[in-house]
Amino acid sequence: MKMPKITLPVVAFAISIIFASCVNDPNSPGLEYMPDMYRSPAIEAYVDYGEDPYYVTEEFAASQRNTPSANRPVEGTIPFVGDDKAFGLPYAYPNTPEGYEAAGAELTSPLETTQQNIEAGALLYGQMCTQCHGAEGKGDGAIAKNGHIVGIPDYSTKLKDLPEGKMYHTLQYGKGLMGSHASQLSQKERWLIIEYIKTLQGNDVESTETENNN
Ligand code: HEC
Known part of the structure; x- marks a missing residue:
């Protein structure tokens, strides 16, 4: 060939x-x-x-x-960006009775009380909290009913005036028989649930929704 x-x-x-x-x-x-x-x-x-x-x-x-291409972060700072920057900082209050009181007095939610936030909180509450606290927050969830955990307070009576900062503190560190939920819920999720718990407390929750909020 x-x-x-x-x-x-x-x-x-x-x-x-x-x-x-x-x-x-x-x-x-x-x-x-x-x-x-x-x-x-x-x-x-x-x-x-x-x-x-x-x-x-x-x-x-x-x-x-001879010129650095990027600036080093300032020493001791924590970088965070984006829409969720209000939720990026470490928790400032220590796990002590004083820390609990201080959180109750000073710590407030970065979220607005909107129907949307309350509904998102209700969903998370149903997934993470009803087993103990009960669907209506009366402290009568399945685990309470079968007697494994006792003394779960009713949001609408005993905890009616519990400030949101204390709720957050308890989610962060736990309290009594309730464990910490810090590793299970992001900071934003915790505040969303608190928006929902405020409705279970039965107080007139004033909407903080602003006009340009969407
Ligand atoms: C294992 C059962 C259990 C689960 C799950 C649970 N809790 Fe609790 N919770 C308790 C008990 C028990 C207490 C009472 C603690 C005390 O005062 O000793 C309590 C107390 C609280 C309080 C009152 C805290 C205070 O400062 O007095 C809040 C608020 C709360 N829980 C929110 C939640 C939320 C939100 C969830 C879901 C993310 C949740 N809990 C999940 C058992 C539970």
């Missing part, structure tokens, strides 16, 4: 490359066709390596190299 015409130049080219790769010096890496792939640059965070001097001149690249 006759070989296609293209074959000879291709074979010659391949052989020339193979020979070109061979060098006598044992320490030489030979011809590197894509050096970037052999020796990838060791990039450090917060260091600007500048643009490639090949394209922008060494002088310009050197001046770039």
Whole structure:
């Protein structure tokens, strides 16, 4: 069979490359066709390596190299961004009786009391709290009824005037036979549930909905 015409130049080219790769010096890496792939640059965070001097001149690249590419976060700060930034800070009150009282006096919800928030809270309450507190918050959930946990207070009587800061404190650390829910509920979820509990307390909850709230 006759070989296609293209074959000879291709074979010659391949052989020339193979020979070109061979060098006598044992320490030489030979011809590197894509050096970037052999020796990838060791990039450090917060260091600007500048643009490639090949394209922008060494002088310009050197001046770039001396300026940091990103600012380091200020020491002791906690970065948080986005819509949920009100919920990104660590809890400020200690797990002590004084911390509980202080939270009750000072801590207020970053959420607005809207129908939407109350409904979202009701859903979470149904998933996380009814087994003890009962659907209506009377302290008569299934676990209370079968006698495993006793003394669950009724929101509408004993806890009628419990401030929201204390509710949050209890969700954070737990209280008595109720465990901490800090690892099970995000900060926002905790405040959503509290919006719902405020309706179970039976007090007239004033809507804090503002006109431009959607
Ligand atoms: C295992 C049962 C159990 C579960 C689950 C539970 N609780 Fe409780 N909760 C209790 C008990 C018991 C108390 C009474 C604690 C005390 O005062 O000693 C209590 C007390 C409370 C109080 C009053 C705290 C205070 O400051 O006096 C609030 C508010 C509360 N729970 C909210 C919730 C919410 C919200 C959930 C769901 C995320 C929940 N609980 C889940 C058992 C439970």
